Amino acid sequence: MSLTWPRERRITRRAEYTACYNGGERRSTKYFIVFARHSDLSGTGRLGLAVTKKCGNAVARNRIKRVLRSFFRLHQHKMPPMDIVVTPKKHLRADKFSLSLAEDELLPLLAELSASGVQSVSDSSGDAA
RNA sequence: GGAGUUGGACGGGCUGUCGCCGCGGACGUACGUCCGGGGAGGAAAGUCCGGGCUUCGCAGGGCAGGAUGCUGGCUAACGGCCAGAGCGGGUGACCGCUGGAAAGCGCAACAGAAAGCAGACCGCCGCUCUUCGGAGCGGUAAGGGUGAAACGGUGAGGUAAGAGCUCACCGGCUGGCGUGGCGACACGUCAGGCCAGGCAAGCCCCAUCCGAAGCAAAACCAAAUAGGGAAACCGGCCGGCCCGGCCCAUGGUUUCCGGGUAGGUUGCUUGAAGGCGCGGGUAACCGCGUCUCUAGAGGAAUGACAGCCGCCGCUUUCGGGCGGUACAAAACCCGGCUUAUAGUCCGACUCCCUUU
RNA sequence: CGGGAUGUAGCGCAGUCUGGGAGCGCACUUGAAUGGGGUUCAAGGGGUCGCUAGUUCAAAUCUAGUCAUCCCGA
Numbered sequence: 001m002s003l004t005w006p007r008e009r010r011i012t013r014r015a016e017y018t019a020c021y022n023g024g025e026r027r028s029t030k031y032f033i034v035f036a037r038h039s040d041l042s043g044t045g046r047l048g049l050a051v052t053k054k055c056g057n058a059v060a061r062n063r064i065k066r067v068l069r070s071f072f073r074l075h076q077h078k079m080p081p082m083d084i085v086v087t088p089k090k091h092l093r094a095d096k097f098s099l100s101l102a103e104d105e106l107l108p109l110l111a112e113l114s115a116s117g118v119q120s121v122s123d124s125s126g127d128a129a
Numbered sequence: 130g131g132a133g134u135u136g137g138a139c140g141g142g143c144u145g146u147c148g149c150c151g152c153g154g155a156c157g158u159a160c161g162u163c164c165g166g167g168g169a170g171g172a173a174a175g176u177c178c179g180g181g182c183u184u185c186g187c188a189g190g191g192c193a194g195g196a197u198g199c200u201g202g203c204u205a206a207c208g209g210c211c212a213g214a215g216c217g218g219g220u221g222a223c224c225g226c227u228g229g230a231a232a233g234c235g236c237a238a239c240a241g242a243a244a245g246c247a248g249a250c251c252g253c254c255g256c257u258c259u260u261c262g263g264a265g266c267g268g269u270a271a272g273g274g275u276g277a278a279a280c281g282g283u284g285a286g287g288u289a290a291g292a293g294c295u296c297a298c299c300g301g302c303u304g305g306c307g308u309g310g311c312g313a314c315a316c317g318u319c320a321g322g323c324c325a326g327g328c329a330a331g332c333c334c335c336a337u338c339c340g341a342a343g344c345a346a347a348a349c350c351a352a353a354u355a356g357g358g359a360a361a362c363c364g365g366c367c368g369g370c371c372c373g374g375c376c377c378a379u380g381g382u383u384u385c386c387g388g389g390u391a392g393g394u395u396g397c398u399u400g401a402a403g404g405c406g407c408g409g410g411u412a413a414c415c416g417c418g419u420c421u422c423u424a425g426a427g428g429a430a431u432g433a434c435a436g437c438c439g440c441c442g443c444u445u446u447c448g449g450g451c452g453g454u455a456c457a458a459a460a461c462c463c464g465g466c467u468u469a470u471a472g473u474c475c476g477a478c479u480c481c482c483u484u485u
Numbered sequence: 486c487g488g489g490a491u492g493u494a495g496c497g498c499a500g501u502c503u504g505g506g507a508g509c510g511c512a513c514u515u516g517a518a519u520g521g522g523g524u525u526c527a528a529g530g531g532g533u534c535g536c537u538a539g540u541u542c543a544a545a546u547c548u549a550g551u552c553a554u555c556c557c558g559a
Contacts, residue, residue: 017428048428059458
């Protein structure tokens with residue numbers, strides 16, 4: 001199975017971000033807030049990262065984004081077909097952050113989202129049929 | 130050996146797996162696949178200056194406003210750099226500062242008699258009066274005390290007491306001349322007058338410079354919706370009809386046009402570029418020759434995870450073990466400045482101690 | 486990219502323009518008043534004036550640099 005993650009699987013418009021913030025589900029863990037919304041495109045989900053200045057300087061913010069992107073790339077087969085926006089909380093320390101920490105934090109949440117997402121997809125497809 | 134001053138270079142390396150963003154080539158109808166090659170810094174940072182570039186404005190000049198400020202040079206330009214001058218600090222290597230206060234206005238708390246065209250509290254001296262304690266008038270500015278700062282210093286003459294009042298020397302100032310230097314200035318000499326305080330990072334004066342905005346600049350392509358302009362046809366009114374005119378809730382349909390939003394493309398990296406060599410210059414820098422191409426995104430790539438090796442601490446049973454490995458990431462591009470930075474290496478110089 | 490504001494006692498602010506004593510309110514401590522508490526009255530303590538340099542006799546105030554926070558415009 002391929003583990004690529006091209007640009008088409010990212011959220012690149014401000015309107016799409018605000019749609020996730022306003023019309024999506026909101027879950028939170030110890031270090032992250034996750035907004036998830038049903039994708040307009042069929043099939044694949046997309047990822048958006050919003051790392052604010054409160055998380056540190058540019059080097060720290062870049063590291064957080066890269067680790068999160070790597071996490072979603074390696075676990076993309078567990079990802080539901082939704083638009084997901086991840087925002088770290090401000091007490092996340094970039095120098096202590098790693099892939100294993102991201103897995104501990106986000107894997108249960110991903111499973112939870114995919115359960116509810118699959119259910120809603122089957123509901124909507126049933127209505128269409 | 131110790132302490133220090135100053136200039137420069139670097140700021141992790143290798144391998145594997147899985148990835149990301151541009152570029153070139155091949156296959157290929159589009160989509161896509163494969164191959165090759167590239168992909169953060171000395172400060173990319175702060176955004177404090179200067180320039181290029183783009184659009185707008187502009188006959189020329191002035192005012193206002195802002196910036197800079199010893200001299201000479203470098204530069205596209207600069208508030209930058211280099212070389213020098215004066216002053217200050219340091220034993221020294223070396224470091225720091227810089228227009229004008231005899232154009233004018235203004236300011237100086239408290240203390241002190243007095244804080245700025247000088248003046249006189251205690252003193253000192255003379256005269257007059259006296260109740261013998263002193264008081265009044267006048268002279269004086271050497272001495273005292275205050276303050277951050279009190280209108281030259283020392284000595285002699287002089288005097289009632291004194292005083293640049295006079296003289297000598299010293300210090301400082303102004304002007305002239307000579308020598309050296311492109312110049313800031315230095316040195317020498319003559320004359321004057323004995324004195325002219327501080328603050329311009331208070332207002333100000335003088336000299337020089339400055340049009341404004343910024344790549345979200347700007348150019349091009351250009352939906353949907355609303356509105357604008359033009360033409361044709363239809364409709365209504367004036368009218369018997371045509372021509373013509375009007376439709377003031379400026380009626381409806383079609384076509385065309387221009388502006389322009391979302392969006393897209395360009396701007397976008399070959400440049401006051403870098404390396405090496407030679408030459409000129411004390412240097413900053415400049416000239417010539419030759420070689421190289423070195424990120425170009427657009428919610429924003431340059432990574433994640435392993436392993437080995439460096440480097441630095443702590444520890445050790447000398448096999449090793451544990452921990453750490455800075456600051457900080459391009460966003461139109463350059464030249465500087467400022468600030469942050471674990472450590473490593475190299476050059477030059479100064480002072481002290483020891484040995485020969 | 487461009488522009489602006491703020492930083493002073495535990496908290497909220499004045500003082501900065503025009504340089505000389507660091508202040509106001511709440512809070513805190515002590516005392517009075519009450520049987521006790523609150524209210525009230527009186528007295529008191531507490532400040533590297535964000536930081537670092539410079540100008541000045543003297544800096545919260547002036548100048549330069551720097552740090553942090555906040556707010557605008559495109």
